[in-house]
Amino acid sequence: MYLTAKAREVLDGLRNSWKNPENLVGFLTFKAIQAKAGKPSRSFFNEAICHWFGTDDARTLRQWAKAGRRVVNPRGTGFNLLAPCKYWVEDPETGEKHPVLRGFKAFHVYPVEQTEGKPLPVIAPPSPPPLAEVAERWGFRVEYSNGDGRLWGSMNPSAKVIKLHTFHPGVFYHELAHAADEKAGTLMNGDKVDRETVAETVAAILSRLYGDPIDGQSWKYIRSYAASPLSRIESLSARILKCVDLILSDSQEVS
Numbered sequence: 001m002y003l004t005a006k007a008r009e010v011l012d013g014l015r016n017s018w019k020n021p022e023n024l025v026g027f028l029t030f031k032a033i034q035a036k037a038g039k040p041s042r043s044f045f046n047e048a049i050c051h052w053f054g055t056d057d058a059r060t061l062r063q064w065a066k067a068g069r070r071v072v073n074p075r076g077t078g079f080n081l082l083a084p085c086k087y088w089v090e091d092p093e094t095g096e097k098h099p100v101l102r103g104f105k106a107f108h109v110y111p112v113e114q115t116e117g118k119p120l121p122v123i124a125p126p127s128p129p130p131l132a133e134v135a136e137r138w139g140f141r142v143e144y145s146n147g148d149g150r151l152w153g154s155m156n157p158s159a160k161v162i163k164l165h166t167f168h169p170g171v172f173y174h175e176l177a178h179a180a181d182e183k184a185g186t187l188m189n190g191d192k193v194d195r196e197t198v199a200e201t202v203a204a205i206l207s208r209l210y211g212d213p214i215d216g217q218s219w220k221y222i223r224s225y226a227a228s229p230l231s232r233i234e235s236l237s238a239r240i241l242k243c244v245d246l247i248l249s250d251s252q253e254v255s
């Protein structure tokens with residue numbers, strides 16, 4: 001197939017340019033999505049608790065009611081978050097008021113998955129990334145949500161969901177590559193270094209093919225996992241090309 005031959009050519013080109021990392025371009029600063037979708041802002045600690053309970057959005061009964069939604073079973077679900085309790089003291093000399101932390105109080109919230117009612121505003125890029133149709137054909141939901149700059153995306157093969165916290169297509173390609181690796185039955189072969197090297201090399205190939213190279217970024221990422229990236233890529237090149245092949249075979253261009 002033309003596209004797969006092209007992918008092989010691109011991989012060779014990438015490996016050549018990665019031999020001289022000092023000349024690389026395409027280092028990126030991803031921008032985390034910061035959209036207002038009605039979700040209350042939470043402290044890092046409370047966000048972590050929400051993630052621990054497996055949800056991106058948890059609110060109080062009143063906050064859900066304000067969003068036009070109701071909790072399906074208010075007795076059986078939910079968990080607690082913590083809110084700081086402050087009081088204000090006045091400086092006798094300057095007259096200025098300072099907050100003093102007295103402790104924390106718990107308040108009960110319910111995950112979005114346990115609510116129903118008015119649809120929540122959907123966060124989406126101005127236009128879908130190239131190859132979005134492949135994720136759809138493979139039965140994946142692609143969900144965008146606000147990011148904290150630590151994690152840019154994730155792929156859950158059993159829930160069939162790709163979560164993205166930036167609109168940059170390079171991160172979508174990376175997660176789609178993990179999905180292709182799983183489809184090929186090779187996702188769990190080797191170790192995490194193999195998985196990440198495969199996914200990011202596929203992302204670099206697709207980024208070049210779709211005219212938005214991220215060579216420098218991908219190199220930085222792979223190097224953060226693999227001690228000798230080039231030999232790792234070499235040993236994984238069949239698996240890498242298989243993933244690209246699966247993705248391109250199901251893309252619009254060839255259908």
Ligand SMILES: [Zn+2]
Pocket residue numbers: 174178195196199
């Ligand atoms: Zn990854």
